[in-house]
Amino acid sequence: MAAGSNAPTASEYIVHHLAHLNTSGSAQTNIVDFSIINIDTLAWAIGMGALMAWFMYRAARMVRVEAPGRFVGAIEWLVEFVHEQARSIVQGDIRMIAPLALTSFVWIFLMNAIDLIPVDLPPRIAELFGIHYMRAVATADLNAPLAMSIVVLGASIYYGIKIKHPGGFVKELFSAPFGSNIIVAPFNLLINIIEYAAKTVSLGMRLFGNMFAGELVFMLIALLGAAATWWGFGLHFLAGLGWAIFHILIITLQAFIFMMLALVYIGQAHEGH
């Protein structure tokens, strides 16, 4: 990164750390650009998914009738907790919905937890391999949380059509919440579209906002350490410690909130308006 007398300024440091490793080779200029893929987000998300699958598989293999160990006990508690939430929120067949909730919780938690690794470490390690940009927290890229919330939207539409049958689903689009008068039908449709869009966007952006802001504060705290003075180092350590401890709560909470809202939205698709 820095070479001799040409150390980056604060802005350059942060802008460099905010740049994704993408397929176009340079920073993205348009807000929406479907031709660019953020390879670092993909790699970390798939890596965390594989780690999650391996964890849960290992726990499932170790389940026995006699007293479980701590690891299996913890996973069992988690699975029962998610099952309980799914059963109370979704009135219907939860054989596919509860695993979806569990997957989203564990996966998002693991992706968020990467934020606790020191901010400069993954980029430095990537530098050793010749990769110049690396954003390690997959959920701090808007693409990943928005993709997951679109999957939740797809699931709620799928279950809506499956439970109410296509005719009933379309009828409900036009007749809720103002009643089945033909005159208010366009307004009903508009409100329903806005409702679906708002739920999807807010679900994705909530997770993104929390993780992006958290990562950015970590970078700003790292800038404190860049002032090579005793108080710079001290503040860096103290502020970093405090923010990291607070962030442990935030990553768990955000994963939990995503899971609960996914269950609530799919549950809303089960019941009529």
Next chain:
Amino acid sequence: MTNVALVALACGLIISLGALGACLGIGMMGGKYIEAAARQPELMDKLQTKMFLLAGLIDAAFLIGVGIAMLFAFANPFVG
């Protein structure tokens, strides 16, 4: 005022007004939760889960605003 000054003001407004709303909301909700817990202590655990969920929901718009303000502060998409 220069463009940089306006961007800085904008970031300050986004974060401060969002924080105002979020803190008032969580304060009110937390107060109601504590009242309810004092009236019916046996419901405290059940309500605590829902309280954390609501805290996350209330914080959502504020943190989205913080993310956008940080974006303007460091990687302003409107500048050159």
